[in-house]
Amino acid sequence: MTTQTALIVDDEPDIRDLLEITLSRMGITTYTAPDLVSARDLLQQHKPQLCLTDMNLPDGNGIELVHWIQQNAPCTPVAVITAYGSMDTAIESLKAGAFDFVSKPVELPRLRELVNSALKLSQPRAGESEDTEDSGLLLGDSPKIRTLRNQTRKLARSQAPVFINGESGSGKELVARMIHLQGPRNEGPFIAVNCGAIPSELMESEFFGHKKGSFTGAVENKPGLFRSADGGTLFLDEVADLPLPMQVKLLRAIQEKAVRPVGDTKEVPVDIRILSATHKNLPELVQEDRFRQDLFYRINVIELSVPPLRERADDIALLANHILKRIAQEYECDAAALTTAAIDRLKGYEFPGNVRELENILERAFTLCDEDVIDAGDLHLGGSMAPPSLVTSTASNANETENTPVPEGEIDLEGYLESIERQAIEKALEATRWNKTAAAKRLGISFRALRYRLKKLGME
Template identity: 80%
Template sequence: MTTHSALIVDDEPDIRDLLEITLTRMGITTHTAADVTTAKALLEKHQPQLCLTDMNLPDGNGIDLVHWIQQHVPNTPVAVITAYGCMETAIESLKAGAFDFVSKPVELPRLRELVNCALKLSEPEVQASTSSDEPGLLLGDSPQIRKLRNQTRKLARSQAPVFISGESGSGKELVARMIHLQGPRCSGPFIAVNCGAIPSELMESEFFGHKKGSFTGAVENKDGLFRSADGGTLFLDEVADLPLAMQVKLLRAIQEKAVRPVGDTKEIPVDIRVLSATHKNLVELVQDGSFRQDLFYRINVIELAVPPLRERVDDISLLANHILERIAREYECPAATLTPAAIERLKSYQFPGNVRELENILERAFTLCDDERIGAEDLHLNGGVAPAGSMPTEPVESPVASSTDEPLVPDGEIDLEGYLESIERQAIEKALEATRWNKTAAARRLGISFRALRYRLKKLGMD
């Protein structure tokens, strides 16, 4: 069994003793120092798996020590002990490269969580994931994507809140997931939530949970997103869409590392790392008063920018082939390849929707091409014109129309996506029945390719 070691740096003997006793009971070998000079010597000699340092020391401060550790023993995570309520100092230490922080008076349960999380960084699987240049989820060989992968590996070793900026569809959630998977919380949950998709009246319950009977419809207890992410990572996508009232409650939950479910009287501690993202300009939103400045500083400790696809054109071919292979696996069809002309057409396109748009373009082209090769004309990037072959060439009896004069679309609220899917399903069933379930003939009757029919059968669960 590997024995872990830690360095405790504090000029107050009582604090040193408390921390030493706590860590020793956790089975950790401890070394102590009362000043920066002694700490540096011990760090070089022992290279411990963790350093806990006070902010104010006789010959320097904790921030200076954090900087020194980043340069000389970068594999040793360092946590800073700050004065109670001094959030500016805590954020400064995180920006300097600290793994995490803990406030005085030190709460021992919180300290143990921090120590256990930091020690996981020395585990072989975490070290391997943060030292290799494996692409993981972030595919590409361009300088921009290599830089991004390097940044995610470094940030994975920290517990600092990261704000991920970038255009819609550029892959912000993938970046957040990579930070989670390469860090000490990789065995814990990764909970992603689109803040703009939650109705404002349900936000508090969705984030913090509720007690049974706390409001009409609360028929059972609910944990909420924060508690569901306990021990892992909570990714707040489109955080700019949060209303101001919810921003206040979110800030408190992040700072106190605790939540109070709706209808409850006590707070419940949570151990999570918060990552956030939006395609909007948060600085402008802070300036116009629609986003709280204090929350901005709390979630934007470190900003990570995801480049748009048009700025890494060299990655398009690799990404496209990967997407086509995935589509083929999902729909159990032979893989399609792009012609050189199709690749050049993709490289010259601006991709306002980024990687997500590339996926949509290729999925459409995959279903409409007649063989296993996708040409430039199959991409339909000129817009405005319906793809050739997308409309039936033979008359197909409407699956929903009848001799009555009932309207095609019913009155009142409808699930449009589900309604259109039902029309498609009925049209396919009619074509299959008319051709005695000969898929090739049914595809011809529907005016689509055999590949397109197989894709739709799989998508609709009719295969």
């Protein structure tokens, strides 16, 4: 087994001794340096797997050492020890390329977590590949997507909060998941939450948890999203939709690395990495006082932009074939192929809905095409992105279907239409003695479309 090594850089002998004892008890061989000059010498001589450096040194500061390591030993994660409350300094170190930071006085449990996470980065994972689908399914060969893959690979080696910016449907959650999977937290949970989908009155409980009996309806203890993500990554999608009061509480939780469940008097420490995203212009919202500037700086330590699909048209054929293969597996059908004309038509489309719209277009075409081939005429571009419904075809082709009156008052339209489809399919199958090919013909749809609806409606 290879001996794990670490370099400790601090001009205070007591701090060096404390860190050296702590790491030695973890089975790590340590080297110590009181200043930048000796630190650089030891880094070149021993190539340690981790560097811990104080911010204030006799001949410079920790940020200078971070920059030097980035240039000369980029595979060595470096963590900076900052003064208590020096959040600006900590953020500066993360922007410079530090793996993480720890504040004085050093809390030993927090230090051990940091060290263990950093050392995982130097352990190669079997079968790891830079450009395969296993690296997060961020597919494509265009220059922009290759750059994005390289950026996510580098950011995976850090614990810095990352703000992912991009249009709706461009794949922001996929990028966040890729950062998680390639980092030292990959064995921990990845919790994704749409901030705009949580009612404001439930936000504090959803994020921080609650104690049983803390409010009406709290019939049991709830951990909340932060504690559910402990040891892993919390992805805050559409973070711009958070109301201002919740932004204050979120900022405190991120800075203190602890949460207080509703109804509890004690804070619970959490070890998570924060990734966030939105399709909105967050700096503009800050200027309009609709998003807190201090929270913006805290989550936007590093910004990552996801290109829209129209800026990487060369990737469309690869993406489309991958999506069609996945749809075929999901609905247990043979995969469909795109004709050259179909690919050309997709490449010429702007895709305001990005990859998500491409998925919906292909799912619709998949259900309607004949003989496993999708031609340009099978592609419904620019209209509704919903998969085809059987309601129209059943109304004109299934004469046995009774006219179902529309219920009065408020209704669940989607559920109502599905019930009509279900009735029509059941009648067609019964009339044909469950011959799916004959039932599809009776309904005026393709066999593939019937298979799709059976799967979708859970009627298999």
